[in-house]
Amino acid sequence: MGRLRRIPARSYYWLSFVRLKPGTPHAAAAAELQVLVDRFARQDPNNYPQDTRVAIVTLNEEVLGRFAGTLVLLFGAVVALLVIGCANVSILLLARGTARQHELAVRVSVGASRARLIRQLLTEAILLSVTGAVLGVAAAYRGVSAIAAMLPHYSFPHEAAIRVNGMVLLFSAAVALITGILFGISPAWQLSRPQLGQLIQASSAKHSGSARGRNMHRLLIAGQVALTLVLMAGAGAAMKEFVARTHTPLGFDPDHVFAMNVALPKVARPPQCE
Known part of the structure; x- marks a missing residue:
């Protein structure tokens, strides 16, 4: 180990609160x-x-620094739930697309290109993700006050505003667009190549009732149920961990306690403070 560096006898630290103009770097x-x-x-x-x-140091950096571990854990859980939910929707799109194979084959036979089919299916996936984002933001408007009420009152300044702002809306729109493209491109790519010879000759009822189609539907439904259970279990575990992190016993009663820093002169400093 190297030699420990001694703190100078006279060290200085000034703390000032300033308000910057909006947009000031x-x-x-x-x-x-x-x-x-x-x-x-x-x-x-x-x-x-x-x-x-x-x-x-901004107020957000100062306040959120104390919740860095909790927020990282919560964000990771949210990302995992988002991936599981999107995979579930992707399976639903694929299951829905298998029932439309006859329709897609007819469109290809009358001249629809593969790019046009992909664009149509991808547009449907993006509309579905945007609808989910709108419902999620609407639920967030109601739920943010409930989540803020669950936090200890001493965990953040009273002047800090916890609300759904413009940045949250932009982030939600970007996530909806990206997830709609990422998890909608795979079903669109697979469903854009229908087997014309088999589907046009057979009726849609006969095709949907075939053994291969029934097995595919059963497999997709089983995967959907499994992912839904994982989604529900993950959401419950994330909420339980978040509540546990924010209500960790401190070892003392924080109510009616005033915290302050006192700089004592050296001549008046008790020996136990040396």
Whole structure:
């Protein structure tokens, strides 16, 4: 091990709260404040060391830093649930598409290109994902207040606003578009190549009632049920873990407690504080 570096006898730490104009870069604000600090250092070098530097930390960074582990865990659980849910929808699209093989074969026979079929099926998948995003945002408007009420009142500043804002809407729209494309392209690609010779000669009822079709439908339904159970179990586990993380026993009663920092002079400092 290397030698431990001793903290200087006189160390300085200033904490100031400033409000920046909307759109002001943090680097520009830090540079402007650094000019003032350098001027103070030239005028009063005893109280302002030459190596004093300005660091800007936003309120979100300060508050969310305490919940970094919990938020990462929650975000990972949400991503896993999103993937499972999208896979479930992809299976449903594939199952629905098998019942439309006769329709797709007829469209190909009258001149529809494969790209046109893929575009049609992909558009249906994107519309489905956008509808889910709209319903999710609507539920979030109702659920965000309930989730905020579950958090301990001392866990975040009272002036912090927890709400669904424009960034959340943009993120939801982007996720809906991306998931609709990623999980809709595979069924669209597979269903865009119908077997014309077999499907046109047979009726749609006969085709849907064939043994191969029934086995495929049973397999897809079994996969859907399995993924739904995994989705429900994962959602319950994520919510349980989140509540447990936010209600961890602190070992003391945080109600009616005031926290403050006191800088005592060396002559008045008790021996046990040395």
